[in-house]
Amino acid sequence: MSMHGMRGLSVFISEIRNCQNKEQERLRIDKELGNVRNRFKNEKGLTPYEKKKYVWKMLYIYMLGYDVDFGHMEAVSLISAPKYPEKQVGYIVTSCLLNENHDFLRLAINTVRNDIIGRNETFQCLALTMVGNIGGREFAESLAPDVQKLLLSSSCRPLVRKKAALCLLRLYRKNPDIVNVDGWADRMAQLLDERDLGVLTSSMSLLVALASNNHEVYWSCLPKCVKILERLARNQDVPQEYTYYGIPSPWLQVKTMRALQYFPTIEDPNTRRTLFEVLQRILMGTDVVKNVNKNNASHAVLFEALALVMHLDAEKEMMSQCVALLGKFIAVREPNIRYLGLENMTRMLMVTDVQEIIKRHQAQIITSLKDPDVSIRRRALDLLYGMCDVTNAKDIVEELLQYLSSADFTMREELSLKAAILAEKFAPDLSWYVDVILQLIDKAGDFISDDIWFRVVQFVTNNDDLQPYAAAKVKEYLDKSAVHETMVKVSAYILGEYSHLLARRPGCSPKEIFSLLHEKLPTVSTTTIPILLSAYAKILMHTQPPDQELQSQIWSIFNKYESCIDAEIQQRAVEYLALCQRGAALMDILAEMPKFPERKSSLIKRTEYSEGDTAEQSAIKLRAQQQTSNALVVTDQHPANGATSPVPVGQLSLVKVPSMITTENDTSTDHPLSQQNGALSNVDPQPPSADLLSDILGPLAIEGPPGATVQSEHNAVSGLEGGSDAADGSAIVPVDEQTNTVQPIGNIAERFHALCLKDSGVLYEDPYIQIGIKAEWRGHHGRLVLFLGNKNTAPLVSVQAIILPPAHLKVELSLVPDTIPPRAQVQCPLEVVNLRPSRDMAVLDFSYKFGTNMVNVKLRLPATLNKFLQPIQVPAEEFFSQWRSLSGPPLKLQEVIRGIRPMPLPEMANLLNSFRIMNCPGLDPNPNNLVASTTFYSESRPAMLCLVRIETDPADRTQLRMTLASGDPTLTFELKEFIKEQLISIPTAPRSPAPPAAQPTPQIPPNDPAAILAGLLS
Amino acid sequence: MIKAVMVMNTQGKTRLAKFYEYLPVEKQQELIRGVFAVLCSRAENVSNFIDAESIFGPDSRLVYKHFATLYFVFVFDSSENELAVLDLIQVFVETLDRCFKNVCELDVVFNYSKVHTILDEMIFGGQVVETSSSEIMKAVEEISKLEAASNAITLIPKSASGWRSR
DSSP states (O other): OOSTTOHHHHHHHHHHHHOSSHHHHHHHHHHHHHHHHHHHHTGGGOOHHHHHHHHHHHHHHHHTTOOOOSOHHHHHHHTTOSSHHHHHHHHHHHHHHOOTTOHHHHHHHHHHHHHHHSSOHHHHHHHHHHHHHHOOHHHHHHHHHHHHHHHHOSSSOHHHHHHHHHHHHHHHHHOTTTSOOTTHHHHHHHHTTOOOHHHHHHHHHHHHHHHHHOGGGGGGGHHHHHHHHHHHHTTOSOOGGGEETTEEOHHHHHHHHHHHTTSSOOOOHHHHHHHHHHHHHHHHSOOOOSOHHHHHHHHHHHHHHHHHHHHHTOOHHHHHHHHHHHHHHTTSSOHHHHHHHHHHHHHHTTSTTOHHHHHTTHHHHHHHTTOSOHHHHHHHHHHHHHHOOTTTHHHHHHHHHHHHTTSOHHHHHHHHHHHHHHHHHHOSSHHHHHHHHHHHHHHHGGGOOHHHHHHHHHHHHHOGGGHHHHHHHHHHHHHSSSOOHHHHHHHHHHHHHHGGGGTTSTTOSHHHHHHHHHHHGGGSOTTTHHHHHHHHHHHHHHOSSOOHHHHHHHHHHHHHHTTOSSHHHHHHHHHHHHHHTTTHHHHHHTSOOOOOOOOOOHHHHHHHHHOOSSHHHHHHHHHHHHOOOSSSOOOOOOOTTOOOOOOOTTOOOSOOOOGGGOOSSOHHHHHHHHHHTOTTOOOOOOOOOSOHHHHHHSOOOOOSSTTOOOOOGGGOOOBBOSSSOGGGOOOOBOSSTTGGGOOOSSOHHHHHHHHHHSSEEEEEEOSSEEEEEEEEEETTEEEEEEEEEEOSSSOBEEEEEEEEOOTTEEEEEOOOOSOBOTTOEEEEEEEEEEOSOOOOOOEEEEEEEETTEEEEEEEEOSOOGGGGEEEOOOOHHHHHHHHHHSOSTTTEEEEEEESOOOOOHHHHHHHHHHTTOEEOTTSSSOTTEEEEEEEEOOSSSOOEEEEEEEEEETTEEEEEEEEEEESOHHHHHHHHHHHHHHHHOOTTSOOOOOOOTTOOOOOOOTTOHHHHHHHHHO | OEEEEEEEETTOOEEEEEESSOOOHHHHHHHHHHHHHHHTTOOSSSOSEEOOHHHHOSSOEEEEEEETTEEEEEEEOTTSOHHHHHHHHHHHHHHHHHHHTSOOHHHHHHTHHHHHHHHHHHEETTEEOOOOHHHHHHHHHHHHHHHHHHHHOOOOOSOSSGGGGO
């Protein structure tokens, strides 16, 4: 059949076909487009026939992939041609070329509407088709009611009505806000009574669209759907033309079952029974036959029935029947059915209770991993990934590894990612996990993302017993001739950290390890060289006694890279060389990396993010939620303090940056360097938590990267913290060589001072332990509780706590356990009795061992003088009489104090109040003076009243005169000194600049009212 | 919903392309090329499914059927049943065969307007409108008769573009 007499068009197509190459084709097409453009310009002389011919040419050109940016108006204008062929061309081409927002469409709306409401059925069909294909907003606004009328009209032929149904569907889908479907439930139910299967198929699609939006309204359609299904399944009254390979309209059966899946359940028992009978019939009555088309059709119905059974959550018996069927399918010859069998099994994982039955087919599924069809292999991979759990992880992952070497390149990345995730989630033991990842890197290094090797490094770092194993394992891989660069990276990291654990094994001396690594250097890229350099530095550090030859070899390498063009390499070379020459300091800086905080696997996170919402994927997610690993604890617990931001995994570096490389001499050079040293520059100063009590009593916080704390000079106090003024504590006094690797979190001195003012809070914290205190004070008695919290998943051992009490305190500490279990908190009560007034301090000598770290700290206990004070408000009369009776030293002492931190008087009053020395306002008429009182409790004497008077000089706030009186000379002296300390050095604040030395002691003028009062009072 | 119907030959030349959601022509060509790149490497006797999400984005499926020198490709979303769409390809091809008597690639090339007509009788706005090959044929024949009738009458209407002045 020729092109309906369009000879010109046939000739054009032939010419295009005869073009030898793309260039010729383009020339021919450009020529034709020019021709068409010209003809359209002189539209007057154009007959409808010619228009039609040219428009078809344009459509042909468009199909070949050339943009046609003119002639749209001509195409649209053909719509209003009175004769069928031109009109047809206008409609078809318009729906192909124009998008729904095209301006020209608006011009055609009237014509289209006239065609729809007109009497000509052929025109109605053309118009509906175009509107249905484009589905624009303006069409919806002006045509939807007319289309609805056509659908319901009894006088219309099925040919028109089925198109009206789908046209309405399209308009509704695209513009649900415009197309009004209120009250459509009854009409929809009515439409389902239709006998014509063509109209019924379209109506069923419309029901799916409407019910998917709001099924509630369409309940009345549900029994009708079941009835239709029954009619088809029993093959009652199905015309021959709707029987496809002997199966009554498989499309309508499928659509009907699809519609039923939009209703959450079927309540009416009769309807439910009928439906299950039909489903049972479908499940049982479908056989695999020779004819491919018949097979496809019957299985289309069968798979939809399976989906509906799963949706309805049928009885277990029917479910296992479904799994059995699927098990049969995945083994059949027909590849489509194998494919869908695997896909539906994956969907079925969502249904509980069937996993075990699915597992029975594991061998067959693994066979499908070797299917000649890549589509089927993918489905098998998805299913294996979904069905994996602890019981079968080893088998499945090993199969995946085996398959990796033969897998298509397009699948390798996904495959290795999935294998890595499964290995991590379900590892029966950690060494197996390490084996799997190393094999992955070995077999498919190009497809291993950084996340995967970072993760294995995290696990090795966090598990001491894994370290020698991993080191030995990576060494084996390095011994091979060809090694992937990722393997070099991971080996360099692990050998740098842990190769010293192998030192006694043959071939594992530092020198041998070094040369093994160094052999690889010429083969790697610039991103790997820094890791190698770090490993060299670490190996050198671990070589005890030092090996001169190795040292000079490594130094010369650093020397060489000192002038490297790559900034990262250069920086490391320069730094390591400088550090090496520092001798003992190297030990500390290059010490073993601390444990990583536990965090959720970024791999697992990645898959979760990439998973969409489709049913099968959410099944995987669901299972991922249900099944937690039994081997590797993967938590996503956030630090309770909220102060830490997780360190990106990408920032692995071998060098810890402790604060202590700052020494007096070269602060300026080293400090900035150590900050930039990069990787660990996530500063985490851990300020004392706002809510200290909750810190103690709440669950232990998992802190940020231990040791990753780059502390400011002032915070860097570790070890002995005794009575020395912490504020100028740049000195780090390691108790012994091993302890100095653990850094306290937060400032110990600040924590202590805070605890002097309040009764609960954190006394000390480091990456492994948190020591909290809660205290109660009654007169001269104190009861403290020490909370020792292990922050890690490993126990703290050799825990020791000794109190070094001063002479004036009786302190009794209950037994402290030797071991603190992982993540546990131990409470140790501590009884304190105050014997005499003294400013001496009790010290807690605390030590523990974590891994190879021996930590010892000496901490002041906040059992200070003020804790034994009780504020008291003394009436003016009594105050003055007491003040008078305590006349002169040693019971009453006066001192002019300089170097006071300037503060307004009310602040000073508050400060005294916080030490339980109560301000007595109104006693002193001078607004620049302050009078306060308190009582002191001790075992040896009854409660003792203490009176304080402070005179300030508004002209110079850095000095004041303090007078203190009590019935006990020691108490007077001690309390005066205590208050002095508080006024001079207020812990948290920066110290004020010292007053100019030249300033003379102010002479209090004789007419000073304060002086008069002083005279009066004394 | 069916997103696209493509017919291409084993050399990758497009013989029919219909997208039920508007796409610019460059994007259409890119997708067609992407599909062909996968199809041409597939062996015989494998399944009729390929991974469509890497080409068409999430929630897309692809079913194809290979007949002589032509690939028939349907792209759709998860609201359709894969095997039912495969059956639909079969209906489409059977209808073409009825129409052209032993259809071959050349019939599709030179009668692509008729192929469009057949497709429009079968798929409407991305939904299946008719699955019976004989019903489709009836509709197409009606249209052919109309065309023939109007071609026989040589009356040329005065103004086809008169609507614009309205």
